[in-house]
Amino acid sequence: xxxxxxxxxxxxxxxxxxxxxxxxxxxxxxxxxxxxxxxxxxxxxxxxxxxxxxxxxxxxxxxxxxxxxxxxxxxxxxxxxxxxxxxxxxxxxxxxxxxxxxxxxxxxxxxxxxxxxxxxxxxxxxxxxxxxxxxxxxxxxxxxxxxxxxxxxxxxxxxxxxxxxxxxxxxxxxxxxxxxxxxxxxxxxxxxxxxxxxxxxxxxxxxxxxxxxxxxxxxxxxxxxxxxxxxxxxxxxxxxxxxxxxxxxxxxxxxxxxxxxxxxxxxxxxxxxxxxxxxxxxxxxxxxxxxxxxxxxxxxxxxxxxxxxxxxxxxxxxxxxxxxxxxxxxxxxxxxxxxxxxxxxxxxxxxxxxxxxxxxxxxxxxxxxxxxxxxxxxxxxxxxxxxxxxxxxxxxxxxxxxxxxxxxxxxxxxxxxxxxxxxxxxxxxxxxxxxxxx
Amino acid sequence: xxxxxxxxxxxxxxxxxxxxxxxxxxxxxxxxxxxxxxxxxxxxxxxxxxxxxxxxxxxx
Numbered sequence: 001x002x003x004x005x006x007x008x009x010x011x012x013x014x015x016x017x018x019x020x021x022x023x024x025x026x027x028x029x030x031x032x033x034x035x036x037x038x039x040x041x042x043x044x045x046x047x048x049x050x051x052x053x054x055x056x057x058x059x060x061x062x063x064x065x066x067x068x069x070x071x072x073x074x075x076x077x078x079x080x081x082x083x084x085x086x087x088x089x090x091x092x093x094x095x096x097x098x099x100x101x102x103x104x105x106x107x108x109x110x111x112x113x114x115x116x117x118x119x120x121x122x123x124x125x126x127x128x129x130x131x132x133x134x135x136x137x138x139x140x141x142x143x144x145x146x147x148x149x150x151x152x153x154x155x156x157x158x159x160x161x162x163x164x165x166x167x168x169x170x171x172x173x174x175x176x177x178x179x180x181x182x183x184x185x186x187x188x189x190x191x192x193x194x195x196x197x198x199x200x201x202x203x204x205x206x207x208x209x210x211x212x213x214x215x216x217x218x219x220x221x222x223x224x225x226x227x228x229x230x231x232x233x234x235x236x237x238x239x240x241x242x243x244x245x246x247x248x249x250x251x252x253x254x255x256x257x258x259x260x261x262x263x264x265x266x267x268x269x270x271x272x273x274x275x276x277x278x279x280x281x282x283x284x285x286x287x288x289x290x291x292x293x294x295x296x297x298x299x300x301x302x303x304x305x306x307x308x309x310x311x312x313x314x315x316x317x318x319x320x321x322x323x324x325x326x327x328x329x330x331x332x333x334x335x336x337x338x339x340x341x342x343x344x345x346x347x348x349x350x351x352x353x354x355x356x357x358x359x360x361x362x363x364x365x366x367x368x369x370x371x372x373x374x375x376x377x378x379x380x381x382x383x384x385x386x387x388x389x390x391x392x393x394x395x396x397x398x399x400x401x402x403x404x405x406x407x408x409x410x411x412x413x414x415x416x417x418x419x420x421x422x423x424x425x426x427x428x429x430x431x432x433x434x435x436x437x438x
Numbered sequence: 439x440x441x442x443x444x445x446x447x448x449x450x451x452x453x454x455x456x457x458x459x460x461x462x463x464x465x466x467x468x469x470x471x472x473x474x475x476x477x478x479x480x481x482x483x484x485x486x487x488x489x490x491x492x493x494x495x496x497x498x
Contacts, residue, residue: 001470002470002473002474005473005474006477009478009481012481012484013480013481013484016485019488020487020488020491022487023484023488026483026484026487034476039469039470039473126487129486129490132483133483136476136480136483140472140473143472144469144472147472148465148469151464151465151468
């Protein structure tokens with residue numbers, strides 16, 4: 001039944017791609033983030049939906065009359081340079097094996113998709129559609145897992161879809177924290193009371209799903225977003241007064257298991273899990289010190305030979321005291337920054353930080369340019385929401401291996417498009433009533 | 439059903455920590471229903487989007 005529904009649905013959403021390639025970007029986004037294969041049991045289990053959507057979108061776009069010109073943007077140049085560096089790093093890296101190569105393929109696919117977004121998602125209607133596709137894919141997991149967490153009375157341990165970057169509970173928590181601002185933006189944009197209710201209910205379930213991950217990284221991400229909101233808010237006292245009962249009720253209804261887990265944040269330096277991360281960060285730094293320009297290649301720190309090699313020279317970084325690394329157990333980098341450092345060296349880390357900084361500058365530019373221009377108010381509100389997603393990624397990502405999280409690259413590309421749109425001289429047809437989404 | 443999916447269903451069953459039977463089955467049904475709703479919503483979104491482009495509408 002599910003297989004049939006998925007097949008019919010997939011054919012139905014793919015058919016318009018032949019006429020409108022931007023629909024392909026929506027399908028690409030949906031299949032990448034929902035991972036539909038996780039929800040079927042029969043013939044559709046091994047169908048590469050995402051690959052089909054990607055190839056078809058690119059082909060149709062190339063053959064169609066749709067403009068192929070990308071916006072002039074520093075962020076896109078940085079993303080392209082990041083892609084070139086990643087390719088050189090992978091093929092000249094120290095870690096051989098299929099794992100790194102598979103990661104490189106995903107990395108290239110993510111970067112290509114960000115260019116597709118920059119080229120095809122060029123109007124407000126298309127941006128809205130992409131945001132709804134994100135809601136129906138990434139948001140779907142949050143709603144479903146949040147509902148399971150609630151019906152199980154807080155016993156369900158939330159994990160993301162298997163076989164995706166969100167499969168880990170901590171990764172899932174970060175994904176949901178970064179998604180929430182978009183759900184709230186869609187709520188604000190909607191004119192229908194029923195649709196507003198759907199978004200409010202969804203955001204509550206997404207919050208429940210974050211709690212259900214029992215992830216300390218998720219809590220730190222929420223705290224980071226909350227602190228930023230406090231600084232940004234013009235009504236700080238009201239904000240604090242509103243947040244206190246929310247926190248109190250969350251603490252009251254949270255399962256003991258969750259409270260106990262969060263309490264360990266205060267004693268992180270005695271926590272094996274946290275100190276294991278510090279060891280992995282040191283190992284990644286050692287790789288980058290030996291290969292400063294190109295790094296060790298994708299997943300180098302998780303390669304057994306590479307890990308054991310650098311475990312022998314671990315003393316070089318005794319400045320930060322930790323126990324020696326387990327010689328038989330490579331760990332993931334556990335930080336977006338150290339992940340890029342180990343994989344792509346210092347040059348890669350500089351490019352990655354530059355992408356983050358330029359994306360942040362794009363949000364600020366959009367907010368500034370949209371100010372006092374009613375027709376661009378939606379862009380200002382969206383850029384402001386996306387700042388929260390960036391904060392969540394920058395803060396929570398410090399302890400998670402999510403440097404190549406496709407959702408964030410979608411946001412980077414979306415910001416490029418928005419900045420390009422609001423920077424253009426005012427076309428006469430855009431000066432008029434503000435478009436509202438349903 | 440492959441082993442991967444059996445694992446996933448059992449993971450749901452284990453993590454729900456309810457007595458086997460109707461409630462576990464209910465969660466599996468809830469997942470299926472929500473997935474179907476999501477597919478329908480995605481189809482609606484795509485056709486809403488093409489209508490905004492002018493296709494299938496009076497302005498085409």
